[in-house]
Amino acid sequence: MTAITRDSVELLAPAGNWECMKAAVANGADAIFFGVEKFNARARADNFQMDNLPEIMAYLHMYGVKGYLTFNILVFENEMEDARELIDACMNAGVDAVIVQDFGLVKAIREMSPDFPIHGSTQMTITSPEAVEFASQYGMEIVVLGRENNLKQIRTIAGKTNTPLEVFVHGALCVSYSGQCLTSEMWGGRSANRGECAQACRLPYDLMVDGEQKEMGNVAYLLSPKDLAAIDLIPDLIEAGISSFKIEGRMKTPEYVANVVSKYRRAIDAYFEGKDYTPSDSEVRELQQSFSRGFTHGFLEGTNNKKLVDGTFPKSRGVYLGTVKKVLKDAVLCDLEAPLKRGDGIVFDAGNPQEKEEGGRVYDLRKNGRKIEGEVEHGQIEIVPGRHDVKLRRVQVGDKIWKTNDPELDRRLRKTFETDHPYRLFPLAVNVRGQEGAPLTAEWIDENTGNHVIVTSEMNLEKAMKRPLSQDYLAEQWGRLGGTIYELHTLDMELAGEVIVPVKELNHMRRDAVEQLMEQRRKPRVYARKEAGVQQVAAQTHVHAQHDPELIALCRTIEQVRAASAADVEYVYADFEFTRDYPAAVQIAHDHGKRIALATPRIHMPGENGVLNSIVKAGPDAILVRNLGALSYYRQAEISLPLFGDFSLNVANHKTAEVFAENGLTWITPSYDLNIQQMVDMLAVADTSRMELVIHQHLPMFHTEHCVYCTFLSEGTDYTNCGRPCESHRVSLQDRIGMSHPVRVDIGCRNTVYNAIEQSGAEYLPNFLELGIRRYRVEFLEEDADQVHDVLRLYREALIGKRSGTSVWRALKATNQLGVTRGQLIK
Template sequence: MGTIKRQDVELLAPAGDWDCMRAAVANGADAVFFGVEKFNARARANNFLTDELPEVMAFLHSYGVKGFLTFNILVFENELEEAKRLIEACVDAGVDAVIVQDLGLVKLIRELSPDFPIHGSTQMTITSPEAVEFTKPFDIERVVLGRENNLKQIKTIGEQAKLPMEVFVHGALCVSYSGQCLTSEMWGGRSANRGECAQACRLPYDLMVDGEQKLMGDITYLLSPKDLAAVELVPELIEAGVMSFKIEGRLKSPEYVANVVSKYRTAIDKYFDGDRSAPSKEDMRELQQSFSRGFTHGFLGGTNNKQLVEGTFPKSRGVYLGRVEKILRDAIICRVEAPIKRGDGIVFDAGDPTKKEEGGRIYDLRRQGTKLEGEAQEGTILELVPGRNDVDLRRVHVGDRIWKTNDPALDRRLRATFETEKPYRVFPLSVKVRGSLGQPLHTWWTDVQKGTTVEVFSELELELAQKRPMDQALLEEQLGRLGGTVYQLESLDAELYGDLILPMRELNRMRRVAVEQLAGERPKPPVYVKREVSVYADVRTGAAADSALQQPAAAMDSPLAQPRKADRAEGATAGAKLTVLCRSLQQLEAAVRSEEVGMVYADFEFIKQFPAAMALARSAGKPIALATPRIHMPGENGYHANILKLQPDAVLIRNTGALYYYLRAHAAKPNEPFPQLIGDFSLNIANHKAADLFVDAGCNLITPSYDLNVQQMFDLLRNSDTSKMEVVIHQHLPMFHTEHCVYCTFLSEGTDFTNCGRPCEDRRVSLQDRIGMSHPVRVDEGCRNTVYNAIEQSGAEYVRQFADLGVASFRIEFLEETAEKVDEVIELYSNALAGRITGTQVWRSLKAINQLGVTRGQLVK
């Protein structure tokens, strides 16, 4: 890698509204990311309006700041037209890039415009060089890496994949891999893949070990990570090849944006000035003051489960002040560990954030009974006097932790940076002046940063100076009067032939004209190619789906609105087969015995059990697929090489990095037998364009996303080649998929897989929620955890309609079921497929949740 220059590194700030955007620009952001009212992963932010896009981009470009639109959610079939209109609005407004999760949307954008810039969102779960390579045919110009990548992996990805990398450096951490969290929608009807995260990870849970509750004292927030703060790692991140430093926070205040952006701006500039010193204690305190659940380097320094999750509180606390040492009639005594002054906000933390906490403003500070003015410094023993209406001191205890939650003086200082009439930043101007007697004065004005030049001539001719002729100093003074504009004079090159003069008012007019013309060039948007395309022109369907497409529109629009004819029990579903995914050898033994099962999947925690699974399937004459882990990190291809050595009939592929690995392995030996490639739900296929993209890439079969409700599934199937689809009709939904290991954090003294003692090999952990449901936690070969929903769910009611649309493969997934339960479930679904019983009888018999994917959809009564 060559020498990294300051201009190669971008500071990228969030903006949920105009004030946040101004705060970002005023405090040194190079780029801003923001959403509009639709299609973005912060549906609860204020967001901008699509109609405001030209105004937003003109504002940003006038300050030389780039604007990226977040379009980082899955797009359903019936939303593709609207998605197209939004992309067209972005192209017209000169948006600098769109941040995208859905690969179907990527395909649509490339049909619309070959050169409109696309950034691969962190929701794409890009964590390996192979995952980056998979994006390259679509000319994605930048990838946002998963927050779980460490510095060493980031460097490896950059060196191997050679695509600019954006990395989160500050803000809230998701405990789940982005794009792999279904909890929010399953439990709250608000999908994280649809921008409506309900933060189920911030809720309290009880730890159940082998069915018994483990007492944990005040540790109940088992999935709530601390916040990321990597400002101390800026030098290491730059040297690892990170080109964009991304700050999380489109739901945060403008003061937060101003604070965090200014701190990272300073850290990046310091590095390029040759100063590698750490941020000051005061800087770190100010960062904590804006928002902090406690700071961590996240996964950047490697996995340390103990540091990542403390477990005692789920929300921002601010700056730690100390503990209550004594309670007086109107005050408490504390040795303060941070500066404090009158008016600051505090809260008393008794260790149970579910109960009302006492908190308010400090009215007075005393030292040994004497009132203090000004700010008291850390280490001082103080009497803190809260307002009587704010705090009931009878509910405060000796030993309670005290947090400084708010600092009005800091907020005022931060607001002053963007609540100002002055320009937020100024740019260098270089001016060239040429003049001869009797001719107009000729000037060239260059906006150095933007590279544009304008020519301005005087309206009057130059005259001979009687007293003080114009010289370099006079011209610098007059032409450099640029206060209130976005410019400052950097250099002036003057060549005047003779003692010449122009009236001052004429020089002033020329300056005004030049500045107006240059400033008018700044906001001009970049121009991209834009084509006319029809969203559904590329729809391909199988024969059964073709006949379904001929149905009247009313029937198409509401497949379940009619009486339950589709759930009739008569008549077998021709050609449909069951496949069964097993997570233990006992389940697999039962599944391979069944004549009703077409293929079995082995999805085991430990790869060492795969040979036994292969032997079982081979002896029973059943085709078998081996499942990959959900995540693909640098250096993990050995896992996939082992799968290929075992020569399964198929591989269940769960991420684009693994898919790229298998496609490359097949291309290297095209004439040798190779397993079928089956794309799983975690590829997030939610529309026909994504379905086509993965089939064209080389998948023999694909599984629709679990984010689809039943109507959305019908929409997808009607517009896709259903002969390439496998639909999951029975499963425990995987809620979170996370690098954070609950087993290591709470059942061992260790910090990661090297020293945890592997409690996962002989213990079974589940998380019990507030209503008493226990959600199993399983571990994979890479020590990643998946939290599964406690109750299985069934899509049995819709099997016949899916089959009518040409779906021929239906998957049942098991988790912790016994062999007997496996037999029972397979028999029920076989009977439903054969038309001997209804789907309703299936789910009622199993006491399963009657729904497909994460939500049932409005049509189901």
């Protein structure tokens, strides 16, 4: 781990538009992350245009702030040229780094430039030292860890790498691991891996336990986490080895950005100044006011399922004021718990956030019927809402009251960035030399950047008859730097004799020096470029497999393994909740003369290498690798078993496939984000002899550290005290249209929510066969032995030409109680 110093620690702020960028700069951000019109994970943000890049970077660099472009999505095959165009524009503009999810894009960037900085996005699902090492081999400048890593794990990771690490410290939390959420893709063709998350985690669900609905009262938002607020953990995070502190919020307001950045700036500065800093109650309320679903430390202090999700509402509430004690004719009586004043926005929360809620502006405040001026901090207060804002007949005793808006706070925050004056001043040092009969020479040094310029007077110095140049006089003239980003710090003067030059000449020298120094600040960074000929031509990589089509069955129970092993398949995969059952699965497959691969967990955390070792010891014929950490670990261990790459590695273009082939994967499974056209585009240029397609499955939508079983079926907080309800119950989440989506637990107590309806790509088999795909996987979830046998028979008959893919589709639709879907393939 490299030493953490004040200069190496970075506060990274979001900017969805120019106002947010200015708010971040004005309030002390060291760096900004922003997106352009496409290729970023906030497609619905205002975003910037590619043509804005030079202006953006000149502005940021003028204030000594770095600018990182978010390229944190998967890149489809037909977008690679546009992606290269954007990277080229970034290099021309001097963008300080791009934040990347797609390893194919990483490869493409390295083919363009050996030194253009790349940051590994949290979308890469990097959660272990081994995963950091995998990313670091591509020269990444910084890696963003998963939001599920706790402080202990962060220390472990930092202690095993010299790659700087970044974590999120404030803002909305995804309930699913970033880069591993397929819910929006499944239900609406709006992929979270493409910046189009539909926030399915913020929807209400009924909890179904063993097929029966569990009564949950007003708890309906079972997957909607509170918001992250780790301001009080800044010292712990610095000491754990974190270099960059990231604030979420490219779709938030500039007031939010100003508010959050200023407070985290204070916390970081206090640590390096040796001061104890704990945000005051009023500061916490201000953070809540800008945006809050309730605050949590997330997973930073370890897993506490009870604290992560409230479950009663999915949206920002603001500051809690109290509950309604009595409804009066024109007001409500409240035992106030937080400050309130006229003009503030309020909402009445009856516990049904999906319905229209009463709310508006505070018109007056009264105590015992008498009007109160100014702000009231606490006590029994009558709140008088605007007559046209709130229908008091719909407000009930016991309703919670929240302050949703504070206009005075917003005005104060806007003043920080709506100003004609520079947001920050930088010190200048000036060294002056001269003698009679020669020009006056001054070296101007920008002490912040080290840039320096030399300016000389156009007139020679003359002998002074009255008032010769003095150091104080020069400091006065050259200290007139109002309206610039500079202030005079030191002036060193060495003049021979008593000389003078006209004041207009001094003013001209000052303006010239400042203009040159500003120009140096605005100059874009320069990166090394490789010749275009180094870049590979996509069409040259296509290779067709020559052997007959193979059928693989992925099983999640011993019964399924036994049925699949007796069927006409070339390979069996086992993906069990508890890896203790893997040896039995291997034995069954081998008894039937079948080869078997065992699946790793989808996530790899520090301290979990024992699980990876147990998979090897179970004696499989291959391992199905689902994360970067496991791939890196097995390669370091130099195991002799073949490694197969699963969908969770997010292969969406031929270059990503090349990256994983180069890293030792025998078979590679494309991402579930691809629709049929995107799949065809990729397979047309990829090495299809190494591709394996999942043709039938229940799509794994959410994959989360948050355990539904522990939260709602246990009094415990995590796996150490939950009593393991997952071993005796089966839970599913029933959505608004009555579909029940199964929830399964893995060895790490992580939950996967599977789509209720099976997905089949049977109709597209002719397309895939023509493109050279020879390995097809059928995945099972809850099917019994007969169903396993029947489904595998259908697909085998299709692969040998005995029936059409459409016939398979019809047969599945006829026999499946919920039918069957084409899923994301048709979007």
